[in-house]
Amino acid sequence: MVANKTNGEVRVGVFVCDCGLNIAGAVDCGAVTEYAEALPDVICAVRNKYTCADPGQNEIKDAIRQHKLNRVVVASCTPRQHEPTFRQCVREAGLNPYLMEMANLREHCSWVHPGEWEAATQKAKDLVSSAVARARLLQPQEELTVPVTTSTLVIGGGVAGIEAALEIADAGHQVVLVEKEPSIGGIMAQLDKTYPTMDCSI
Numbered sequence: 001m002v003a004n005k006t007n008g009e010v011r012v013g014v015f016v017c018d019c020g021l022n023i024a025g026a027v028d029c030g031a032v033t034e035y036a037e038a039l040p041d042v043i044c045a046v047r048n049k050y051t052c053a054d055p056g057q058n059e060i061k062d063a064i065r066q067h068k069l070n071r072v073v074v075a076s077c078t079p080r081q082h083e084p085t086f087r088q089c090v091r092e093a094g095l096n097p098y099l100m101e102m103a104n105l106r107e108h109c110s111w112v113h114p115g116e117w118e119a120a121t122q123k124a125k126d127l128v129s130s131a132v133a134r135a136r137l138l139q140p141q142e143e144l145t146v147p148v149t150t151s152t153l154v155i156g157g158g159v160a161g162i163e164a165a166l167e168i169a170d171a172g173h174q175v176v177l178v179e180k181e182p183s184i185g186g187i188m189a190q191l192d193k194t195y196p197t198m199d200c201s202i
């Protein structure tokens with residue numbers, strides 16, 4: 001970890017994940033970390049072997065406290081996998097969870113550019129640079145709880161509409177099924193046999 005400057009109010013920490021060899025096997029994570037350290041408002045950049053594991057998360061929390069970070073960029077995998085993990089991680093260190101941004105170095109870089117060491121490393125740097133630029137503009141967000149109605153309108157009484165209505169009803173919600181024709185069933189209702197049972201379709 002290298003602390004390199006303290007200019008301005010925005011204080012970004014960047015955490016670059018090896019994901020074992022998933023990322024580090026195709027991207028020079030050391031070079032990406034060094035590059036991140038030089039970006040505007042980046043206070044520290046850290047390379048982790050597995051950022052989502054407890055030691056990696058603890059490094060994020062320690063850095064937030066030690067360097068008074070107010071933005072965090074995790075350069076690792078898709079947000080679909082670990083965005084909730086890292087939001088919770090920064091929350092536990094006292095940071096608003098929406099001040100965390102991710103760069104996808106795995107699905108968007110190392111996995112799709114195997115054997116392209118230099119190009120993949122350059123792309124990873126660009127992804128990190130973009131994430132840092134976005135992180136610098138992030139604002140804290142508050143989560144609201146609002147009442148919602150759980151009753152559901154399903155439009156169309158064909159097979160898909162009927163199935164959807166039944167699934168929702170089985171989940172315990174009120175369903176209104178709307179069909180423009182006099183009867184439900186759609187195209188299926190017009191077939192006299194269906195494969196593989198050759199039964200009547202309705």
Ligand code: SF4
Pocket residue numbers: 017018019020022049050051052053076077078081082106
């Ligand atoms: S944070 Fe994502 S990229 Fe890093 S070790 Fe965990 S799964 Fe792999």
